[in-house]
Amino acid sequence: MKKDFIDHLALCTDDIKKSVNWYMENFHCEILYQDDSWAMLEFENIKLALVLPEQHPFHFAILKDDVENYGTPIKHRDGSVSVYIKDRSGNNIEVLRYD
Numbered sequence: 001m002k003k004d005f006i007d008h009l010a011l012c013t014d015d016i017k018k019s020v021n022w023y024m025e026n027f028h029c030e031i032l033y034q035d036d037s038w039a040m041l042e043f044e045n046i047k048l049a050l051v052l053p054e055q056h057p058f059h060f061a062i063l064k065d066d067v068e069n070y071g072t073p074i075k076h077r078d079g080s081v082s083v084y085i086k087d088r089s090g091n092n093i094e095v096l097r098y099d
Contacts, residue, residue: 007061007096008040008047019050033078059084059092070095 013019020039023029032040032047039050051058061082067073073081082096 010049012053057092061094061096
């Protein structure tokens with residue numbers, strides 16, 4: 001059986017621009033997207049989302065074709081669809097599909 005793929009981790013920050021600058025100064029990664037409310041950085045093996053706590057919860061995202069099996073998906077501005085769920089310990093997981 002093929003293993004699922006973790007698409008990204010999302011960490012909360014109080015300032016997107018300052019956090020992006022810090023990651024770019026300290027690590028080798030690329031900015032895929034950035035605005036005042038969130039950013040997406042790409043590393044060799046995973047992406048890192050930087051989010052504001054009032055915009056998104058901290059989470060990790062798992063790619064799945066059957067997102068609808070986890071709830072009612074919401075469409076994001078990048079065309080992806082996802083459902084946020086919690087594991088048995090209350091950790092946030094985004095079940096994600098890029099259409």
